[in-house]
Amino acid sequence: MAIWNPWHGCQKISPGCANCYVYRRDESIGKDASIVTKTGDYGLPLKKNRQGDYKLTSADGIIFTCMTSDFFLDEADDWREGCWDMIRQRKDLHFHIITKRIDRFSQCIPADWNDGWDHVTICSTCENQDRADYRLPILINLPIKHREVISEPMLEEIYIEKYLATGMIEHVTCGGESGEKARPCEFKWIQEVRRQCIRCGVSFTFKQTGAVFVKDDKTYHIERKFQLEQARKSGYSYVPGMGMANLISYKLPDRKELFDGLSRSKFRSRFHLSNKEKAYIYEKSIEEIRKHAEDFVAKRLSPENPDNDGKQTPMRGHPVFVAQHATACCCRGCLEKWHHIPAGKVLNREEQEYVVDVLMEWIKREIKSIDK
Numbered sequence: 001m002a003i004w005n006p007w008h009g010c011q012k013i014s015p016g017c018a019n020c021y022v023y024r025r026d027e028s029i030g031k032d033a034s035i036v037t038k039t040g041d042y043g044l045p046l047k048k049n050r051q052g053d054y055k056l057t058s059a060d061g062i063i064f065t066c067m068t069s070d071f072f073l074d075e076a077d078d079w080r081e082g083c084w085d086m087i088r089q090r091k092d093l094h095f096h097i098i099t100k101r102i103d104r105f106s107q108c109i110p111a112d113w114n115d116g117w118d119h120v121t122i123c124s125t126c127e128n129q130d131r132a133d134y135r136l137p138i139l140i141n142l143p144i145k146h147r148e149v150i151s152e153p154m155l156e157e158i159y160i161e162k163y164l165a166t167g168m169i170e171h172v173t174c175g176g177e178s179g180e181k182a183r184p185c186e187f188k189w190i191q192e193v194r195r196q197c198i199r200c201g202v203s204f205t206f207k208q209t210g211a212v213f214v215k216d217d218k219t220y221h222i223e224r225k226f227q228l229e230q231a232r233k234s235g236y237s238y239v240p241g242m243g244m245a246n247l248i249s250y251k252l253p254d255r256k257e258l259f260d261g262l263s264r265s266k267f268r269s270r271f272h273l274s275n276k277e278k279a280y281i282y283e284k285s286i287e288e289i290r291k292h293a294e295d296f297v298a299k300r301l302s303p304e305n306p307d308n309d310g311k312q313t314p315m316r317g318h319p320v321f322v323a324q325h326a327t328a329c330c331c332r333g334c335l336e337k338w339h340h341i342p343a344g345k346v347l348n349r350e351e352q353e354y355v356v357d358v359l360m361e362w363i364k365r366e367i368k369s370i371d372k
């Protein structure tokens with residue numbers, strides 16, 4: 001990877017900008033980051049070494065462009081055309097442009113942009129739901145060959161599944177905020193977006209925890225040097241079909257605490273077996289019902305990305321379906337939230353057995369309580 005900063009300095013326009021690292025870094029050396037200037041690196045893509053070869057080569061990997069400003073900043077309108085000229089000449093490289101100004105894209109592209117250039121990725125940021133709902137409809141409707149989304153600093157839980165489901169977004173990155181004034185980032189927000197990506201077959205990167213990271217209601221202050229590493233080690237990045245989630249370590253809940261929690265949940269504790277379902281169990285035998293449970297779990301819950309995930313379990317029609325809702329074994333989202341089994345992995349034999357055990361325990365408790 002290489003960085004090309006053709007200009008430096010920017011204007012804050014969005015909640016994500018509040019603690020912008022360009023401002024923070026410039027302030028620390030007494031510089032005003034709101035003054036936008038062309039840099040000495042402006043012509044970098046065409047710069048050559050003494051041998052007459054380009055300094056930047058495809059071996060440098062992705063060229064992250066305009067990382068100390070915004071490529072679509074209006075102050076840079078006079079300089080951008082020159083950048084497009086260089087980008088046009090360097091089709092052997094891949095340019096990656098992150099912007100908070102996707103709404104200026106159409107007025108900032110060259111005449112021969114047509115339906116996009118293969119060697120340019122445009123990545124729109126969305127730090128909260130409001131910015132996601134403003135920017136992502138614009139992003140998915142623009143003529144761009146490679147579209148990505150980044151939520152960093154992630155400021156709240158966001159729902160972007162309807163945009164991902166269009167198939168127009170190739171990759172999503174999430175992460176927390178760094179710096180002294182960093183706002184907290186919650187692990188459950190990261191997990192939520194990751195699940196949305198899994199359901200839509202979109203790859204996902206959990207890039208960094210940020211300085212203030214909240215997990216299981218505990219707040220952790222994480223030193224800068226560990227923020228990237230801890231995110232990477234968590235295993236919560238995802239590429240469809242790569243089996244990455246198998247490396248995630250997790251702990252199943254204590255069974256008593258689980259059932260206590262379920263009984264405290266208004267939604268979960270609403271589910272009970274009807275007399276008809278109870279009669280069905282007596283007619284079939286408990287062993288037979290267990291076989292049905294094994295079958296449902298294997299087919300509807302165990303694949304890495306089950307069909308119709310979130311809606312695969314009917315509300316009634318079989319005692320096991322009722323047990324699934326009552327015990328939060330209805331879909332991979334609930335399984336992750338309540339049982340800590342990560343989404344995005346094929347459930348192994350032990351995990352399937354665990355789920356079936358929980359279902360059968362609930363069914364047996366239910367029969368007992370109905371019998372009383």
Ligand code: SF4
Nearest residue numbers: 010011012017020069
């Ligand atoms: S758009 Fe980016 S570079 Fe510009 S102020 Fe906001 S966070 Fe900083």
Ligand SMILES: [Zn+2]
Nearest residue numbers: 310330331334
């Ligand atoms: Zn569910």
